[in-house]
Amino acid sequence: MYPQGRHPVPLQPGQSFKFTVLETLDRIKEEFQFLQAQYHSLKLECEKLASEKTEMQRHYIMYYEMSYGLNIEMHKQVRSNTFGFLGVVGLSLV
Template sequence: MFPQGRHPVSAAGAAGPGRAAGPSRSLHSRAVSPPQPGQPFKFSVLEICERIKEEFQFLQAQYHSLKLECEKLVSEKTEMQRHYVMYYEMSYGLNIEMHKQAEIVKRLSAICAQIIPFLAQEHQQQVLQAVERAKQVTMGELNSIVGVSCTAWMGAKTLPCLGVWDLQ
């Protein structure tokens, strides 16, 4: 609590060598001389109490600032958890939608494969070429499709919607 070499000296040892520590001398009536080399500082009771009071006030202010910082961190943690849950729900919903779309594609491909043989020869070629063109989706087209559908899906929410390749 006290800096090194600055602790209060007991009343018996306060008289020093060659002086008698009699009961008639009190701590307040004793004259305070400047400290000699190698001699510790001697504080009065009032000085010690004042120093303890200052140190207590300093520690109280430090405690208050740490408490405020802790409350701020707790609120930030709560906000981060809320965002995490929101992103998790979005991710889960997008994953379900992706599997749903993959199943739709698989079923539509099976339907096309069953119907194409019943078409006339020139129509079969046109349909097969159209199917191949549909499979050649560029990343720009995909990002624009995802951006439009994401904007419609998000509505008025404030989170940004990322395109398919914006994450790289």
């Protein structure tokens, strides 16, 4: 409930629990400012993470496209080598 580093002050002997309206408003204002600062910090962190996520997705797509292209090229090479081998074997059988 209390902001970090801010704890309720223990009551001195003879001190009552009564707070004035101004003291209460000051506490509410301090806590509101603390919550605003936390919100701002978390919002910046969230925006940073969203940016990193977008960058990671972009890299994933790039690597996926590269691996897909390499896979196609590999299959073309295998097919070409297979047909070349079959052609040589076929000529030697004739």
